[in-house]
Each structure stands twice: as C-alpha cells, then as structure tokens.
Amino acid sequence: MSNAVLSELIAALAGGRIRVVDLTQTLSPDFPQIVLPPEMGQAWPFRIEEASRYDARGPGWYWNNFSCSEHTGTHFDAPIHWISGRHLPDNSTDTIPAKSFIAPACVIDCSREAAADADFLLTVECLRQWERRHGRIPAGSWILMRTDWSKRTDPVAYQNLDETGQHTPGPDTEAVNFLVDERQVLGFGSEAIGTDAGQAFHFKPPYPCHYYMHGSGRFGLQCLTNLDLLPPAGAVVIAAPLKIKDGSGSPLRVLALVPSADSIAKSKEQGKKNSKRTRNVVGKKR
C-alpha cells in the first residue's frame, strides 16, 4: 500500500497535481541577521570565501567555504535553543525524530494587518476565525504566520529597527499558549527574523513563542518566504535541519508540497462532505 501512495505522490509531482513551493530565502551575505546588544554573543551572518574557481588554487573545479550561525537565513529552531527546553529529551537537531520534519501546515494570513501595523500581534481570536473557515487546527501541524514580511527586500525595511528596537509582527502570549496546549501544534513559522514579534522582549514572559514552544518540545521556523503561494490548509511542509551534534537550530531548505488549484477545489468539496459527515456522526452519538 505504501508503495502505491508513494507512486501516486511521485506521479502527482510529475504531473503537476502537486507543486513544490520553496519557502527558503537565499543564503547571501546581504541577508540581515538578528540584532542583539553589541556586548552579547552574536549570530554570525552568512559569509563565503572562494577556495578555488578553475584557477591555480584548483584548476578543474569551483568551490567555496562558508560560515554562518545556526540561526542565519531561513532557519529551524530546536527546543534546546531556549532555556525552557534545555532539559527535554530529543531536543537538539541531531536527536529530534526525523518524522517530525514532514508535517501539514496551517497558513494564517495576517498580511493586511501586518501591512497596517508592523507590531501586529496574532491573537487567539485570529486563530479561531481561521478555524471557523478551515476547520480545527490539526495536532502536529506547523502554524505559519503569513505577513508578506519577506517581500521587504530592503534589509533596512526588513529589520525595521528604531530607537526602541525592532518592529515586526508575531504571536501574542495567549495565542502561543493556545497553539501549544489546546492544539498541540508541531511548531510556529514566521516570515520575519524571529518567531516572536520584534517587541517581544517586553512581553510576559519575554519572547513567549520561544519560551512556550520550545519549553514544550515544539519547533520554530523563521525567515520564511513565499507563504503567499500556500493554501490556508492542505500544504505539507518538509523542513529538515542539518544534523548538527547538539545543534540548537540550523539553516535549511524549507519546501512545501501544495496541491494544484484543481485538486484544492476538489479537496474543498471533499472536505465539506467530510465535515458534514463528521457532524452527523457526532450528532448521532449525542
């Protein structure tokens, strides 16, 4: 049976019924890294040095050496990244079970709100609204906050810093708790430089998305792009960090498998039928 499913998947990919959407920013020296006060330890930006380019250093080949932080560019946060997750089992990039790296995604569209207010906070009400339209958030899924922040290609606009720090959208504390405790999500993904809002240092606790997600063994994805190409529900995300020993995170290629428009329409119909059926079943039980 599994052979049939995989064969069908390959056929769907080949036939275009399932598209692959790249949710990854290009690793480049120009891409901004997180800003911390200068006396603190810093995340290295992406840097690259040429080893040879068909020249005296290596006549037949071109290759580079690069350096970066575990938290540079589009990257994955493991639970061990935060103090609240430091004692959890399987909490680092080398020990997280590989099956966690493929999961469905719920895309919450906050692009209008974020355009109006850089400090926009995702609330429980926003999540319930999404659920009213697309069904309950499945346990074990990624919550991806679409803000179109990745469309800010100017690094200054992307960082959006002023004297009071960074201004980028993120979830509020209650929304994080709701997702962690009541929906058992796999993790939270963001287009901005952190899963938390730019001003989240001043929240209670500071950086609630990091604190509670990682404290309960959940993951983070940040600096995502192309979330506007995903359906609100129905995409599957493949996000496997590098297997760094005791790694707190890793830059990675994030891919989404997305049913093509036709198959989305079909699955919506199917979904309506299913939810009717479910309701009936529930009704009967009552």
Added chain:
Amino acid sequence: MTRPLVRPPRKNPILRTRVPNLPPGSRSRVALGLTAAAARGRLELQTCRDCGTVQYPPREACRVCLSQRLEWKVQNGTGELLSETILHHSNELFYRERMPWRLGIVRLDCGPVVVAHLHGDCVRPPSRVRVDANIDRAGQAALVAIPEKDTPNMADDRQLREMTCDPKFRKVLITDAKSPVGQSLVEAIVKAGADLVWAGYAEPWKKPPGFEKLSSVPQVTLVSLDLTDSRAVKNLAGEIGGRVDILINTADHHRNYGITAREGIEVARAEMDINYFGLLRLAQEFAPAMRARGADGQSSAVAWVNLLSIFALSNFPPHGTYSASKAAALSLAQCLRAEFAPAGVRVINVFPGPIDDEWNQALPPPKIAPSRVAGDIVEALRGGAEDVFSGDVAEDWLARWRDNPKVLERELAAMR
C-alpha cells in the same frame, strides 16, 4: 607665491596611464636613520656625543673627531639658503618626467650644509628657510626647504605635492564612516578639499547618531561596505577601485576583554575578522588598481591609511584580544607597505591612544577625541610622515616602548 591648484581636467581615456617611476631609493643602513625619523615627520641628524658636532650626510663616525658615539637628535631645520639651481636635465627617470626641478644648498643653523628640494616660494638666496625631512615616493627621507614663514597655498607647490599625499582634489575612500572617527574624518577630508569621498557603511539597519547627515554633504557618496564580506569588498573594488586615490581604513572592531574575562573566541574572532582579515581583504582587492595609478597625473593614487592602535606595539591586557588583532594588522601593514613601495604609494599607519568612544568608556582620561584623530590623519596626508602617534598617551607609550619594550610590557601587565 604658489598658484592655487585647479581641479584637474578629466582623464583623457585615449592616453596610456604612465607607470610610476621612483626617485633614487637605495640608502646605507646608517642613512636609514634619517628615514626612520622622517617616517615620524621629524628631521633628525647625527650628533657626536664626544665633540657635539651635528653632521650630514649620515656616516659611521664623526667627521670631526672620528668618534663612533653618534646619536640621532631632532633638529628644527632652520637655516640659510646659500644658492639655488634649477635642474633641466637628469638621468633619473623620476626627475626627467618632472623637469624643471628646483634645488638649493642650505646652511643649517645647527651646522651642516645640505642639498635640499627647494619650494617654489623660497625667495632667492641669501634667504631664511626651514628644512623638513619628508618621506618621498621612494619611501626614503628627502630634505625639503620651505619658506621660513608659511605662504598662501604653499601645499599646492608642484614639487611639494610630489612628496605629500594632500587630499585636495583627490578621491578618498573611508571604509567605515559610521564610527565616531569615521564621521569626523569624512568632515575633515571634505574640508581638506577632497574631490569625492566614498563613505563606507556596514549593517545598514544600524544607524548611529550623526551618520544620516553625512549623506547631505555634496562631496560624499555613501557606499555599502562590510569588510567581513569578501564578495562585497570585491564588488566595491570593481566599481570604484580604479578611482580611489587615498584609502583610509577606519573599520575597527573593539571589545575590551583579555583571555579569561570572556568565555570562547567569538569576540576575538570578530576583532580579527575586521581588524586583520578586513585589511587583508581590502588590500587584495584595492591595492592592485592603486599600484597601477601611482603616477596617474596630478591626482594620482598616493596613500593608504590604516587606523591601528597604540596597543599594536605592546599588549594592553584589559583589551588583550583587541591588542593582538591590531598587532596582526600592524604586521600586515608592513607587508602592504613593502608591496606598495614600487608604486610610490605611501602606507600611513596611525596609532592613536585610547579614543574617547564607547569601548573605552571605562578607561580613565586622558582619551583622545575622535576629531583629533581625524585631524592627525589629514595632517599626515599633507605632510611627509608614515607613522603617526596620535595623542599624549600614544606618544608616551611610544617613548617608553622605544626606551625598553620589556619594561613597558611589565608596566602594562600591572595596569590590570
């Protein structure tokens, strides 16, 4: 009176850029003593400890009493111009390309009679003049006679300009214009008459106070430049490298830790990445084009300035890893100077004492103001020096280091 320099016309692109020829550059070991003093902007002559005779040219022994107890002593260089000659022919290519050339014979008040390059504003002999020792295009000491009192536009003298690196009508790259020294320097270089200043900045999302207003200065062009990014350095060199006449590397990463005060090597690595590797990246990308333009007309490529630190001479343990990165940069700057020598481009190393900035907040005064460091850099470019010790602390440490480096090491170790 010197005619003020006029902005040179744009380069004629069909003419070949001439290759740099240098004035005669070989010196005996003892004669290099004159160069060592000129490198610091001083005229020093050998003085006999036994009979007190001051002599020139440098020799192994006193020309009067044959004593070998000779000491280099600073001279003020005042004297009387005895005669002048205008050279219309020379077999030396450097002078051949710059005829006519004015020379004079000066009797210094301290005794010796010297042959010196003669500034255009020195009136006909007999007259009073001052003799300076400048580093010439060959990197060696050259004696220059200038009028006793300053004259208008005297820096614009054609011969003197061959001995200096005056920013007037030159194009200058300042690698980090965000720092306090960088900001002051942009202002000072513009005021000194630079044609164009490229003001480099890294991490555009961090805007320190005062930086924004630089962009409104008409001579200033902001350029994105992060010395930790090899490709960015290469790209900028590709864009403007062929036009940079003076490069001033102000990029500096300064933290204040020794070895045990901070866990890990992150800070030390960041210091090395900018202070040492940053200089190396810049030099690899910008030096080749500058070397090719050592004789590119009135506004040729002339100088490369490194903002080092007095901590480069001897480690200051409270800022131990920073000191090490600056010592590495000093060593590399010596290599750069050797590689620039054939092009006649001067490498100027600036060694300020502690600058009055954020990272020296906890150090007691005296600390040197960023604007003073900027002023010293401009003065060095206009003058004939290649090593600049900026501020009282730097002068004091240098004197102690020259006196006995081991003693200074012990003194600095006790400052923890």
